[in-house]
Amino acid sequence: MKQQEHQTIELLGVSRRSRWRKPIKILLILGAIFGVLVIGTTIYLNNYVHKKFKATQRTDIIVDPCPKNGSCNILVLGSDRRSVVDKAERNQRQFRGGGSQRADTILLIHVPANGRSAVILSFPRDLRVHIPGTRGFSKINAAYQGIPSKHIKGSNLMMDTIRGLTGLKINHYIEVNFASFQSIVDAVGGVKLCPKKAYDDRESGLILRHAGCQQFNGKLALAWVRMRKQDPKGDFGRIDRQQQFMRVLMQKVKGIGFLTDIPRLTKLADVMSKGVITDSKLTLAEVRGIANKLAGFKQSNVDFRVVPSYPKYIAPVSWVIERPAEANALFLAIKNDTSLPDFGKTAASIATPADVTIRILNGTTTAGLAADVRDRLRGLGYKVLSTGNAPKRDYSKTVVLYSPGDEAKALLVIQEFPGAVLRQSGSTLTSDVEVILGADEAARASPGPSP
Template sequence: MYDGLKKLEVPTKSRHPGARRGVKYGLIGLLVLVVFVVSTGIFTYLKVQSNISKGHRNFSGLIAPPPKGPLNILVLGSDARSVVEAGQRNERQFRGGSGQRADTIILLHIYAGSKHAVLISFPRDLRVNIPGHGINKINAAYPLGGANLMIKTVSQLTGLDINHYVEVNFASFRDIVNAVHGVPLYFPKPLYDLKSGLNITQTGCVTLNGDQALSFVRARYIYANADLGRIQGQQRFIRALLNRVKSLGVLLYPPTLIKLSEVAGKGLIFDKGIDLGLARSIANSLKFDQKNVDFRQYPGTPRYVGGVSYVVPEPTAARALFNSLKTGGPLPDVGKTGQSLPSPSDVTLSLINASGRSGLAGTVRTKLATKGFHVPSISSSTKHITPTVITYQAGDELKAELVAKEFPGATVKLATSSQLTDIVVTLGRSYGASAASPTAKATAKPAVIGSCP
């Protein structure tokens, strides 16, 4: 058997007088390095655990998850202003009246095995039965009975056990974004919202700092459908944040991990079952991969009831959604948003034949239609190109990635002008080339949502 240490031994002292000393000092240096790495890891672990424990609270209504079973984590965005420094409370992103309300309500369902998850957003105006208080908007549960009543309300509404609870306030959200050095988002046009303080003056890629990010996720009036539009904006931001955390390798970088744990301990509130071990287990399984996290919205329709504006639940669709979570089955096509993982039936695309091969667009259209894609129009171009080009509009990155699987080797890029369909595919001379080519592998995947193209 090979013995590494014996291999390092020197036959005679006279021929190599400093060799044994070198080996000895080399081994000592190696041991010092190992001790340093291990001790740093232990220090980081203890420091992070200590920071996280500062945010631990007791809650009623939480049910311990079954071993190796799914997890349901209720995440609440609170608009509490008491945690904001007095000098900043009049800044627009922190305004909104007194008291403490549920500004954002999200249920994160992590499937058994933790390989993928779905994040479900609840409209603030969702019309529900709040236990002990009757019919009201779901966000009224928080001021009426705090986190415990919100846990009970969401569990009753969904039929799911809630295993963990996390509460994020304005200040901690801002600090989390700053701890990861900002979150990049692509803006096709400038955006301004007086109520939230959002003021994006440039187009293209903008790395939002904590204050800008808070203004963005709170903005409603930049969307035609207000709160429902804001949900999609928040989900887009979460996708971008996931991508940012993945790119930084946060779990492997102690300074950032410690900084995030300090923010968590100082500003977040969560149950005592949440610790570094659980967080790492989830993160390592999901790998912050965009395709491992789907997004949905509680199915409902905006409607006035008794002169009050609500989002009225669609019980049949909601039952199908939450029953699929109970059984671990595939998600039904309900409650989809712009950030849901798309299927072919969600994609509308146009084909332009620039290959010089007559009838190619019609052949490709038939192939795509059999897979469920919508292809309302085809055309030809006299300007021929070699590589196939796929263009997509901002926000349709995941659709572009799905389409790119049908066109190995294609160049995928953001559209520079408006398109009549989600995706435009311009067929080039190289269409039909081997899918195994290195070029195809290198170019077939577009930018993930929220990142800068």
């Protein structure tokens, strides 16, 4: 009887093990198949992206060698070549004319040796400079035309002009045209911006029927970063919008995990091969490295500046004139990877309290709380525009709201409110940052019990 029992138990054991082995084998097989597919897809994607990237490279663009463990400077041009615009759009007002090519946007990305931060320096397109190989002074964007009679390419002449102006080396060159800019923005799904007024600028194509937060596709984003006729600050206002847009775009890329999204990467590779130009020394690995760094940086690790300068009319031309002492101090700090001076700050620069406007709302029933916080923040140097009561008075935690592009300012303000919630606003704010005070702030503000 015992022997029979033992045999039965043994048989049952075999049966149980068999039942477990089968699904495990299936899982292992499925895992192997999945692994092969992932590896195969990765190899295919790498080959595909590499092939597309190679199509952007030009051997006649002359750059300075990029040291392995040193800082790196990348010149990025937005060109106004209308020939690349879609035929259906070419006759629209914002794309007409412009027979001679100019650099519509000029900026330098500086990544220091430690790779922990970046500086993005904008050059006003009307900046008065000496272009090598020419007489007198010209607007810096004219360097993009090159000197055909001397067989000097526009890309090389632009780099020489910026080298002469700043004393900085140019290690890599990237050029983006109208069409590819639009496609890049569409590839990431557009961006959310919060203009504070409506626009009807036929020159740039910026038609916004109302103010407030709204989604910008590639076409609208292009008009937003190009418009200057209706901006009272002219070229400087446009640079502010371009830099704010770049902050929002970096935030969007980081948020959607773009660099690991295979369909989006494939689409971006197609876009780059058709409308982006790079130097032949810029490798795909370097592009990925730089993109990963920029996407991974906190907003407070990327500083935006403009060449210190001011607008001036010297008949019959409107110029932007460099402030030499301030500009040289800024260039030297970038070159030596030292702390930047306060020169050349823009609306997108890393903020100090004096750069931030705040509206304070009391979200509690504690009387006088907003006024107390206003006085404290003003004492720290912040610009508090107004105070008031929130529509609801039951906030348990303080909330710090900001518009797209103003996250760096909000990150500065939230340091004054430990435990507060940081949130992007869904509507247009009347200040850079809005603080809704909660019960946590009321508890901190109230005096403790007497000893």
